[in-house]
Amino acid sequence: MKFYYFPIAPNPTKVRIYLAEKGIEIEQVLVNLVKGEQKSREHLARNPFGNLPVLELDDGTHLTESLAIIELLEELHPEPPMIGTDPFERARVRALERIADLGVLVRVARIIHATRSPLGLPPVPEIAEEARRGLPKALEVLDVEIGHQRFLAGERPTIADCTLFAAFGFARFGEVEIDPAYRNLARWAKDFGERPSANL
Numbered sequence: 001m002k003f004y005y006f007p008i009a010p011n012p013t014k015v016r017i018y019l020a021e022k023g024i025e026i027e028q029v030l031v032n033l034v035k036g037e038q039k040s041r042e043h044l045a046r047n048p049f050g051n052l053p054v055l056e057l058d059d060g061t062h063l064t065e066s067l068a069i070i071e072l073l074e075e076l077h078p079e080p081p082m083i084g085t086d087p088f089e090r091a092r093v094r095a096l097e098r099i100a101d102l103g104v105l106v107r108v109a110r111i112i113h114a115t116r117s118p119l120g121l122p123p124v125p126e127i128a129e130e131a132r133r134g135l136p137k138a139l140e141v142l143d144v145e146i147g148h149q150r151f152l153a154g155e156r157p158t159i160a161d162c163t164l165f166a167a168f169g170f171a172r173f174g175e176v177e178i179d180p181a182y183r184n185l186a187r188w189a190k191d192f193g194e195r196p197s198a199n200l
Helices: 010-022 041-046 066-076 087-115 125-146 159-173 183-192
Strands: 002-005 027-030 054-056 062-064
Touching: 002 010, 010 066, 010 087, 010 159, 041 054, 062 066, 066 159, 087 125, 087 159, 125 183, 159 183
Parallel strands: 002 027
Antiparallel strands: 002 054, 054 062
């Protein structure tokens, strides 16, 4: 297998954090988004949308979408479990991951790309403002959910942590402030940031 990524980009990053947490070794291939390599004929053959990440399978086919890639790898490498060990735990982890992704990561990305996009996209203040309005509620929900737990879903890391930490990293890169008033999340971010998986 080969994993195509670009550092800082949050969707590839959450998969890379997941890989590090699991101890899965896959060849990682850089696709330079800043140089526009995602628009090359070679990459479009891997993903017609020109997005990252992409997982190239052993048979030469390609899998796109970060969550689908993670779900496949979890099926292939079930230990240590990072989605859950029973239907109820898996449902809760998936719910938290969706909140982290759609509520935080997507909104952070919209703010960045609508204000000072590293890919050179034009500013769209209305999109940035709408994302800023929605971000606090998602952070509030996750702050309550984590409470005094070590990780978002309990006492071991899950895919929800991978997604949220990638979102926080992209926020730092794009100078999008995550309000420190969410104390549980601030404590979690500090602690998770000391894990080897968070320092790729």
